[in-house]
Amino acid sequence: MNYAEEIKERLTMADVASRYGHEPNRAGFINCPFHKEKTSSLKIYDGDKGFHCFGCGAGGDVIKFVMMLYSISFEQAITKMNGDFNLMLPIGKKISVAQRREMIRADIERKKKRKQQEEERQKQDKYFWDCFDEYHRLEFQKVHYAPKSMDEEPHPLFIEAIQNISEVRYRLDCAEIERWMNGKERNKNT
Numbered sequence: 599m600n601y602a603e604e605i606k607e608r609l610t611m612a613d614v615a616s617r618y619g620h621e622p623n624r625a626g627f628i629n630c631p632f633h634k635e636k637t638s639s640l641k642i643y644d645g646d647k648g649f650h651c652f653g654c655g656a657g658g659d660v661i662k663f664v665m666m667l668y669s670i671s672f673e674q675a676i677t678k679m680n681g682d683f684n685l686m687l688p689i690g691k692k693i694s695v696a697q698r699r700e701m702i703r704a705d706i707e708r709k710k711k712r713k714q715q716e717e718e719r720q721k722q723d724k725y726f727w728d729c730f731d732e733y734h735r736l737e738f739q740k741v742h743y744a745p746k747s748m749d750e751e752p753h754p755l756f757i758e759a760i761q762n763i764s765e766v767r768y769r770l771d772c773a774e775i776e777r778w779m780n781g782k783e784r785n786k787n788t
């Protein structure tokens with residue numbers, strides 16, 4: 599079991615930056631603590647992608663951020679984060695075989711859960727884009743095949759469009775909301 603890996607998995611870069619007083623703005627940037635600047639140019643990335651400053655070139659993962667911020671060693675940084683975020687990792691402590699087994703089990707469980715969430719997200723994305731494509735196809739048909747006069751026989755594609763477009767629009771809206779909600783949920787969990 600690698601504590602650093604586990605810390606990187608459990609904490610997002612945004613969590614860590616916020617916790618230490620650097621709340622990212624809406625675009626995901628903070629004022630770089632590693633060089634003097636007026637406009638925020640340090641980008642906080644999602645998941646485990648860490649940070650990068652476009653001003654001074656500083657970059658790395660969550661642990662590197664804490665090391666640089668407090669000028670401390672790798673070992674000190676993981677110990678500090680373990681405490682500050684209540685991660686309960688037995689860093690520097692002797693652990694029993696049973697505790698070790700339990701940690702490995704929890705680790706496997708976490709990875710399984712993350713994989714499931716990722717699959718769920720991909721399924722949701724696909725569904726959203728299918729609805730999106732269908733909606734725009736119907737929207738096009740509605741306009742393109744509309745009867746030009748009162749006595750013109752309506753085109754089957756026009757009929758299909760007006761019969762289905764509201765329902766597809768509704769499904770598209772639902773899919774979008776669900777995607778947004780799950781995105782929020784994921785950010786909370788990680």
Ligand SMILES: [Zn+2]
Pocket residue numbers: 630631632633640651652653654655656
């Ligand atoms: Zn910088």
